Amino acid sequence: MGNKMNDLEKNRHTLSHVMAAAVQELYPNVKFGIGPAIDNGFYYDFDFGKTKVTDTDLAKIEKKMREIIKRGFTMAKRVVSHTEALKWAKDNKQQYKAELIKELPKDEEVTFYDLGDKFTDLCKGPHANDAKNLGAFKLDHIAGAYWRGDEKREMLTRLYGLAFDTEEELNAYQKQQEEAKARDHRKIGQQLDLFCFSPLVGSGLPLFTPRGTILRDLLNDFAQSYRIDRGYQKVCISHIANIELYKTSGHYEKFPEMLQFVSQESGDHLALKPVSCPHHSQIFASLPRSYKDLPIKYLETTMVYRDERKGELGGLSRVRAITQDDSHVFCTEDQVGDIFGELIESAKDLYAKIDMKLRLRLSFRDDKDGYIGTREMWQKAETSIKKMADKFKMDYFIGEGEAAMYGPKMDFMAVDALGREWQLATVQLDYALPERFKLEYTAEDGTKKRPVMIHCALVGSIERFMSVYLEHTAGWLPMWCAPENVRILTVNDKVGNYVSKITKLLDGIELNDVLKHNKIRYSIDDSADSLGKKIRRASDLKIPAVLIIGPKDAADEMVSVRLRDKEEKVKLTDLAEYLRSI
Numbered sequence: 162m163g164n165k166m167n168d169l170e171k172n173r174h175t176l177s178h179v180m181a182a183a184v185q186e187l188y189p190n191v192k193f194g195i196g197p198a199i200d201n202g203f204y205y206d207f208d209f210g211k212t213k214v215t216d217t218d219l220a221k222i223e224k225k226m227r228e229i230i231k232r233g234f235t236m237a238k239r240v241v242s243h244t245e246a247l248k249w250a251k252d253n254k255q256q257y258k259a260e261l262i263k264e265l266p267k268d269e270e271v272t273f274y275d276l277g278d279k280f281t282d283l284c285k286g287p288h289a290n291d292a293k294n295l296g297a298f299k300l301d302h303i304a305g306a307y308w309r310g311d312e313k314r315e316m317l318t319r320l321y322g323l324a325f326d327t328e329e330e331l332n333a334y335q336k337q338q339e340e341a342k343a344r345d346h347r348k349i350g351q352q353l354d355l356f357c358f359s360p361l362v363g364s365g366l367p368l369f370t371p372r373g374t375i376l377r378d379l380l381n382d383f384a385q386s387y388r389i390d391r392g393y394q395k396v397c398i399s400h401i402a403n404i405e406l407y408k409t410s411g412h413y414e415k416f417p418e419m420l421q422f423v424s425q426e427s428g429d430h431l432a433l434k435p436v437s438c439p440h441h442s443q444i445f446a447s448l449p450r451s452y453k454d455l456p457i458k459y460l461e462t463t464m465v466y467r468d469e470r471k472g473e474l475g476g477l478s479r480v481r482a483i484t485q486d487d488s489h490v491f492c493t494e495d496q497v498g499d500i501f502g503e504l505i506e507s508a509k510d511l512y513a514k515i516d517m518k519l520r521l522r523l524s525f526r527d528d529k530d531g532y533i534g535t536r537e538m539w540q541k542a543e544t545s546i547k548k549m550a551d552k553f554k555m556d557y558f559i560g561e562g563e564a565a566m567y568g569p570k571m572d573f574m575a576v577d578a579l580g581r582e583w584q585l586a587t588v589q590l591d592y593a594l595p596e597r598f599k600l601e602y603t604a605e606d607g608t609k610k611r612p613v614m615i616h617c618a619l620v621g622s623i624e625r626f627m628s629v630y631l632e633h634t635a636g637w638l639p640m641w642c643a644p645e646n647v648r649i650l651t652v653n654d655k656v657g658n659y660v661s662k663i664t665k666l667l668d669g670i671e672l673n674d675v676l677k678h679n680k681i682r683y684s685i686d687d688s689a690d691s692l693g694k695k696i697r698r699a700s701d702l703k704i705p706a707v708l709i710i711g712p713k714d715a716a717d718e719m720v721s722v723r724l725r726d727k728e729e730k731v732k733l734t735d736l737a738e739y740l741r742s743i
Contacts, residue, residue: 534593
């Protein structure tokens with residue numbers, strides 16, 4: 162973070178040191194990991210040895226922090242040699258700090274920050290100038306964290322704290338967090354009977370129920386409809402491939418951890434596919450291509466597999482079997498602008514229809530070496546993407562280091578009902594894979610040229626999108642994608658004939674907004690249970706429309722329609738139009 166920290170980040174960083182000083186006073190034998198500022202606060206990783214520290218200990222640690230701040234202190238930067246730094250770590254029995262110091266260049270000086278005379282930490286800084294005005298903070302929760310993020314290393318205890326400029330901002334954030342807990346998609350998914358997990362199947366491998374599968378399919382159909390209308394053609398690929406494919410693409414070299422190998426007695430070296438773009442490139446390469454054929458647009462919803470760390474898995478937010486609404490376009494240089502324009506307009510329209518605002522991140526490369534392709538390719542692609550964002554008057558910011566391995570991208574950041582931002586849709590410009598796979602087409606002058614490759618997903622991971630959308634809606638899914646749109650509740654057993662008349666009407670209804678030819682999905686609860694119990698069952702499943710049918714409704718050819726926020730009588734002749742309008 163260096164000197165780019167703003168005042169709030171400096172306060173958060175300083176608070177992480179204050180928390181470490183408080184922990185040291187309370188637990189003198191503690192060993193220290195790292196303690197950075199993060200979004201909404203700070204954390205610090207500790208090794209408490211055999212001492213068990215839980216959430217119940219946070220109050221006394223926070224109290225000690227406030228005592229330290231009240232006493233007053235300065236944050237003084239101190240520069241020492243590499244040798245002195247190592248001696249400090251050894252003398253203080255801080256093996257984690259020693260490990261970090263050993264990785265620093267030996268010919269460079271090492272910086273420490275002293276919190277008064279009570280606490281010293283290896284740190285680049287910067288820190289707050291006014292230690293008595295660190296804003297509003299509160300210790301939040303405790304979690305486990307592997308040292309250096311390595312599951313084979315020590316498990317440390319991570320203490321999280323919240324920090325904001327004012328108490329009002331802190332309170333507002335805590336209120337948002339409470340609402341987020343109530344909207345947790347894992348809780349909603351269980352309540353609505355959408356998906357489950359089994360330890361016998363494995364972590365990060367969700368199982369979708371009939372109701373959840375309906376929702377998945379509708380969301381995917383909605384996303385893919387935009388591209389089908391634009392001339393994309395469906396293709397289908399295998400779930401395993403020869404590792405030579407991923408060696409050629411660069412995935413084997415740059416991200417070997419992505420590959421999960423399949424044992425084959427035949428001697429073939431196969432892996433579960435972590436991506437689909439190399440496969441689609443080979444469909445393009447299977448026939449001679451002319452400029453007259455371009456653009457060629459492939460579309461596929463397919464599952465890819467990533468061996469995500471167990472500690473990073475969470476419901477549908479991060480899984481090991483990822484379903485992507487994937488698409489790839491092979492086009493000429495002159496066609497790039499039009500293709501991007503189509504996809505930008507599609508993303509804007511899709512997210513407007515599900516009531517989520519969008520912000521654009523231009524994801525560019527940084528100076529690290531985890532990329533393929535030449536610098537010239539990257540410069541050309543990044544300049545092109547920026548020009549397109551300007552052309553379409555998109556509000557954007559640049560995210561360095563967020564690019565894909567093979568090229569820069571436009572990431573559409575969707576804002577949910579709680580104001581949280583999620584990266585979902587993405588459009589990526591790629592000059593590297595066509596070069597690596599030697600893809601070509603015959604140009605108008607008869608020469609051979611490389612196509613440009615454009616990658617796009619409008620919802621990205623369907624699993625992750627479902628997690629975001631369930632929390633955005635709090636489980637009250639709109640009529641068009643609710644697994645069960647309508648439930649009919651009978652008051653008694655004397656309305657069977659009228660219910661049959663209603664179901665015949667429902668069978669003929671299509672919800673053509675936002676998805677065409679979307680039939681009504683309904684069920685009938687004609688059990689002997691009380692009407693109150695039937696209503697509670699339907700409400701627990703958050704069914705958009707509940708039709709309550711009694712003898713008087715049958716006699717008057719009316720229907721009592723119960724929605725989330727109201728109940729009203731509707732004529733049977735008006736019911737179809739009424740349901741379409743919900």
